Amino acid sequence: MSYPTLYNTVKNSRFLYGLLKPVASFYANIAGYRQLGLRYDDISSDDGDITKEALKRISPKEQDLRTYRIRNAFQLSLQHDILPKEKWTKPEDDVRYLSPHIDEVVKEEEEREAFDAIKIVRK
Structure with missing residues (x-):
């Protein structure tokens, strides 16, 4: 059974989405x-x-890019520096590559728990 969530409510409401999208962009x-x-x-x-x-399920290329981005950010953090503005991650490039895999793993875990909870009744 699916419960209504704030995310789905905002996503399905044009008014709420239009109101919160600039706030979300500003925060990001x-x-x-x-x-x-x-x-x-x-x-x-x-x-x-x-x-x-979920990290095991992403492609090796995406794993390498993730590792590169994290190491680069760590080095910049140690130097107390940031990238030049033209190298910042653009909002259109900030796509979720791990979240679909996380959702898939969660669904599999829920399914596994549901099957483990089945009680067999012999007649």
């Missing part, structure tokens, strides 16, 4: 990760089992 710009050349999914924690499984 001041968060600072784009100034280091990172994408949103690069800043997610790698500690959880679900995230580790």
Whole structure:
């Protein structure tokens, strides 16, 4: 059973979406990760089992690009510096590459738990 979420409510309402989209864009710009050349999914924690499984499912090329972006951002952070403005991650380039895999892993876990909870009744 699916419950209504704030995300779906905002996404389906033109008024709320139009009201919150500029706020979301402003927040993403001041968060600072784009100034280091990172994408949103690069800043997610790698500690959880679900995230580790999702990271195994992305392509090797995307894994290499992610590692490069994170190492580059770490080096810039150590130098207390940011990239030149023309090298910042643009909003149109800040696409979610890991979130679809995370959603897929979560659905598989829920399905696995549902099957594990089945009780067999013999007649």
